[in-house]
Amino acid sequence: MNTAAEIVFDHVTKRYVGRNEAALADLSLEIPAGAFCVLVGPSGGGKTTALKMVNRLISFDSGDIRIDGRSVRDLPTTELRRGIGYVIQQVGLFPHQTVGENIATVPRLLGWPKSRITERTAELLELVGLETADADRYPAQLSGGQRQRVGLARALAADPPVLLMDEPFGALDPITRFRLQTELRRLHREVGKTVIFVTHDVDEAIRMGDRIAILREGGMLAQYDTPDAILAHPADDFVAQFVGEDRALRRLALRTLRDVALEPASNGEPGSRLSADTTVRNAVSQMIETKSEQVVVVDGDTVLGVFRLHDAGELL
């Protein structure tokens, strides 16, 4: 369960007939094996186009895309696609098949023996937080969130080294969306796939990505870096505007109190107690709300130290 592959976009260009602007203009991107890479940007930026080129649902005019050094054009499309997990916003579960049959799609295409498929299906249901009994239900009997869990399990079924996700949580309510985002992050740590994740939501990009590629109209790469580096040093006005005026606060949201240097404190230190897993952003918010200058960071009953409001500015 620990296979991942490096994905390289090498000067990839795509132009649709009858349109002046390129859908994707000379995109070069190296996504290290096991990375969670988010493609984000306004519509017309070519992020979905770029994603669908990896499994060749969309062709490209020039350049190349390589997975672990091998061009995606070297394999027959069906074989290529069976080796790449694919998750879309509308999920696209087969309505006439049970959850279990849906999950087993690619293993069945690959000719796995029945016993191995059954075993794998049970394993995946647990991995994505569904019950074993759900295997016999039909997609129409599931909630939106459950369906996307099945979609994820189906994409992971044959243990592909690469997972492509096209706005997978775009159709979910905010609470379900948040929960699935958190679980996907956990799952990514567990299974260690290379993920390419498309979204138009910059918050989601910052939350999910190890790396973010920001694409602008005309399919041009505006910036490709870690969320922290993009928020700290936006490459240009477009990126600065896209990530938002409150990027300092967004950066603070990337750190928890556990990650920052604290001043030592005794058990009697005044100030409200906050768990070390609280983000710095939330700690700052709390201090502003309670009109206090400091909070005491705790891990269970143990006091770890004091974090002061002016320390927050020093972090940036």
Next chain:
Amino acid sequence: MQSHWGDTLQPALVQHIELTAIAVVLGFAIAFPLALLAHRYRKLEHPIGVFSALLYTIPSLALFQLLIPFTGLTWTTVEVALVAYTLVILFPNIVAGLHSAPDEVLEAARGMGLTRMQTLTQVELPLAIPAIVGGLRVAVVSTVAIATIAAFLLPDGLGYPIVLALKEPTPFKTEIYSAGALAISFALLCDLALVALRRALAPWAARGLA
């Protein structure tokens, strides 16, 4: 009445079942490949649909007249007409069923590496079952009704006792009611059987599920 069953109604019913079964089976055997073709090559859908609809507009008695010079007073003449009518019902239903797979389902199928043929057999055809069975239900019931007019050509089917009775001077014509009732019962039974078939083949399409 007792004697009617043995010498008239029972053979007429058996003939009627045969007339209907041959028409629906042949009609399906022709409509299905045509529908697959129209599904694969979308440009064909319209011409085939228009052609079969044109057949439908010809009154059956007129169609018989047109066919008799070629096929005579035979079952073939009757079946050609009946098959033509089932085509008009079955073809568009099967095509609609094949087209009914949602776009996102087809995209997922493609994205997971199903070949075109696998998409057809594993996704599009199963999803078409409710529409196909729906078409069969209408085709069977209407064929049972239309098949009674075979009696204008041949002394066969449930239409024959009706035609005979119409010619009698007696005011109360038992045969009309008994033959009619038999035709209706047969149609209802077929319909129930097809509903059961759909439930068995497409359990996912049960009420409240889809």
